[in-house]
Amino acid sequence: MKARRVKGLDPDSPLADNLQRIVAVRLDELCSFVPRALDPAQVKALHDMRIAAKRLRYILEVAAEPCFGAYALTAIKRTKDLQDLLGELHDCDVQLPRVRAVHDDLRAADALEARARAGGAPDLDPTLASGTPHAEAWRGLETLAIYLEARRGLLFERFLELWRAMERDGFRARLEFAIAERPLAVTPPSQDGNGASPSAVVASRAEIDG
Amino acid sequence: MAKARDIPGLAPELTYREAAARTVSVRAEELFHHAAGVLDMSDIERVHDMRVASRRLRAVLEIYEPCFPRKQLRGILDDVKALADTLGERRDPDVQLAQLDEFASAVKPADRPGVEVFAERVEAEQGAANQALASALADLEESDLRGRLAALAASAAHDDRDAHDDPDPYDVRDPYDDREPHDDREAAA
Numbered sequence: 251m252k253a254r255r256v257k258g259l260d261p262d263s264p265l266a267d268n269l270q271r272i273v274a275v276r277l278d279e280l281c282s283f284v285p286r287a288l289d290p291a292q293v294k295a296l297h298d299m300r301i302a303a304k305r306l307r308y309i310l311e312v313a314a315e316p317c318f319g320a321y322a323l324t325a326i327k328r329t330k331d332l333q334d335l336l337g338e339l340h341d342c343d344v345q346l347p348r349v350r351a352v353h354d355d356l357r358a359a360d361a362l363e364a365r366a367r368a369g370g371a372p373d374l375d376p377t378l379a380s381g382t383p384h385a386e387a388w389r390g391l392e393t394l395a396i397y398l399e400a401r402r403g404l405l406f407e408r409f410l411e412l413w414r415a416m417e418r419d420g421f422r423a424r425l426e427f428a429i430a431e432r433p434l435a436v437t438p439p440s441q442d443g444n445g446a447s448p449s450a451v452v453a454s455r456a457e458i459d460g
Numbered sequence: 461m462a463k464a465r466d467i468p469g470l471a472p473e474l475t476y477r478e479a480a481a482r483t484v485s486v487r488a489e490e491l492f493h494h495a496a497g498v499l500d501m502s503d504i505e506r507v508h509d510m511r512v513a514s515r516r517l518r519a520v521l522e523i524y525e526p527c528f529p530r531k532q533l534r535g536i537l538d539d540v541k542a543l544a545d546t547l548g549e550r551r552d553p554d555v556q557l558a559q560l561d562e563f564a565s566a567v568k569p570a571d572r573p574g575v576e577v578f579a580e581r582v583e584a585e586q587g588a589a590n591q592a593l594a595s596a597l598a599d600l601e602e603s604d605l606r607g608r609l610a611a612l613a614a615s616a617a618h619d620d621r622d623a624h625d626d627p628d629p630y631d632v633r634d635p636y637d638d639r640e641p642h643d644d645r646e647a648a649a
């Protein structure tokens with residue numbers, strides 16, 4: 251999935267202003283996959299949403315602590331949870347056809363073996379189809395396929411719950427607010443021993459500008 | 461997973477350009493720090509750490525893309541992406557084998573032969589991926605990726621971009637305009 255272009259980046263302007271622009275675009279990109287990705291059959295939308303989550307997470311990992319308000323750090327965790335869950339789901343989507351392909355290969359090999367056992371007989375004796383070389387392997391591969399299919403369903407339900415929880419918590423609005431905030435520089439300790447607060451105080455952009 | 465090193469002096473008011481120089485220097489050093497012993501298949505965490513370092517470096521190259529001379533960045537970014545892909549191709553079977561092992565331990569004994577058949581195929585992919593990684597690391601050594609990254613970081617601190625490369629600073633190239641990193645899992649998982 252191609253990421254959206256970020257306009258207005260300027261190497262000579264402040265770091266935080268540039269990163270704010272990138273995060274805003276990446277956040278919008280992530281949210282644009284809803285409602286499409288809420289349909290379990292939309293495999294591509296779910297995959298693309300994971301990539302969008304990954305892009306948002308990466309920029310937040312660079313930008314959140316030095317440049318933005320406190321919620322940006324929380325957003326890293328939410329975004330990582332989302333990315334991880336969608337990644338596990340995607341693994342099932344990728345692995346399932348591979349398991350089925352191996353199963354089909356072995357079954358085809360066993361069919362050839364059964365045919366070879368029949369030799370020049372006019373018809374195939376059913377007993378020749380049992381005890382083929384890979385008969386034991388099929389069972390495990392089918393169990394694995396069932397597991398992957400069932401796990402995919404379970405993970406999708408968890409994804410829905412997670413996304414709804416993020417919406418309920420105001421993930422988008424809070425992150426949009428946080429990226430407009432700037433941490434205030436910590437005042438160095440004065441000579442009379444009064445130290446500055448160990449944690450940077452966050453002020454809204456409006457306060458700074460005002 | 462190794463924690464990312466702090467970037468000294470990173471602050472909101474620092475110019476985007478200066479932040480690019482500082483960040484790329486640190487992330488590049490991290491990548492090479494994790495290269496030691498990465499081909500040792502008995503310790504899969506080494507590949508994981510180097511892969512994480514490669515994706516962190518790739519991310520900052522893309523995030524700070526407008527701060528670098530385009531032609532200089534292009535080759536480096538391609539190499540870092542290719543390295544990240546190769547590391548991903550090694551990492552994916554590592555993870556998959558661990559999951560299959562766990563699965564085989566949990567299911568009934570009669571189900572295990574099938575899981576083992578699948579695991580054998582994944583092991584073959586793991587071995588091939590390790591060979592590909594060895595080759596990729598040799599190529600990067602030969603092309604002096606480390607030196608090129610140091611030069612790139614230094615170039616970011618100065619406005620020496622070729623005007624023909626990027627005529628409009630307010631309409632910069634998409635920082636994510638091509639291939640996805642390997643952990644998109646389309647190829648290997």
